[in-house]
Amino acid sequence: xxxxxxxxxxxxxxxxxxxxxxxxxxxxxxxxxxxxxxxxxxxxxxxxxxxxxxxxxxxxxxxxxxxxxxxxxxxxxxxxxxxxxxxxxxxxxxxxxxxxxxxxxxxxxxxxxxxxxxxxxxxxxxxxxxxxxxxxxxxxxxxxxxxxxxxxxxxxxxxxxxxxxxxxxxxxxxxxxxxxxx
Numbered sequence: 001x002x003x004x005x006x007x008x009x010x011x012x013x014x015x016x017x018x019x020x021x022x023x024x025x026x027x028x029x030x031x032x033x034x035x036x037x038x039x040x041x042x043x044x045x046x047x048x049x050x051x052x053x054x055x056x057x058x059x060x061x062x063x064x065x066x067x068x069x070x071x072x073x074x075x076x077x078x079x080x081x082x083x084x085x086x087x088x089x090x091x092x093x094x095x096x097x098x099x100x101x102x103x104x105x106x107x108x109x110x111x112x113x114x115x116x117x118x119x120x121x122x123x124x125x126x127x128x129x130x131x132x133x134x135x136x137x138x139x140x141x142x143x144x145x146x147x148x149x150x151x152x153x154x155x156x157x158x159x160x161x162x163x164x165x166x167x168x169x170x171x172x173x174x175x176x177x178x179x180x181x182x
Contacts, residue, residue: 035165
């Protein structure tokens with residue numbers, strides 16, 4: 001796992017060899033941030049199901065002002081904290097340990113970008129997480145949500161959200177979602 005671009009381009013990040021964690025591939029991460037381009041600069045970024053923190057750290061390397069990580073696994077959190085210390089981003093970050101759907105209620109609203117990458121096999125987490133994001137009004141009115149998911153998954157979103165862009169990268173896909181009427 002490495003930082004693709006920005007001020008810390010090329011730096012390797014720590015990860016663990018675990019079957020229950022699937023870090024976002026370099027290809028997918030690069031494509032995601034190429035799509036975001038300069039929109040990442042100055043943002044509040046929320047990284048849900050953060051794994052080892054690679055996506056949020058990439059966001060900071062490219063200019064995000066603040067990144068909040070939510071991850072349930074203690075070992076993963078230790079890796080995120082080690083990675084943040086290695087690149088010196090502790091002051092711009094907060095790591096929260098807990099179940100995402102229960103922890104988002106503790107956050108201040110108005111995130112510009114929310115990235116979520118729950119386990120591919122647990123599709124109910126996508127819908128439950130979107131519901132909680134909406135319940136707690138976490139998304140800034142001009143912001144959007146990015147979901148990494150299995151390319152075979154087609155979302156049937158409830159009223160309130162719409163997909164405005166979807167890209168596939170091998171077996172992974174990323175869908176860009178906005179609240180309706182935004």
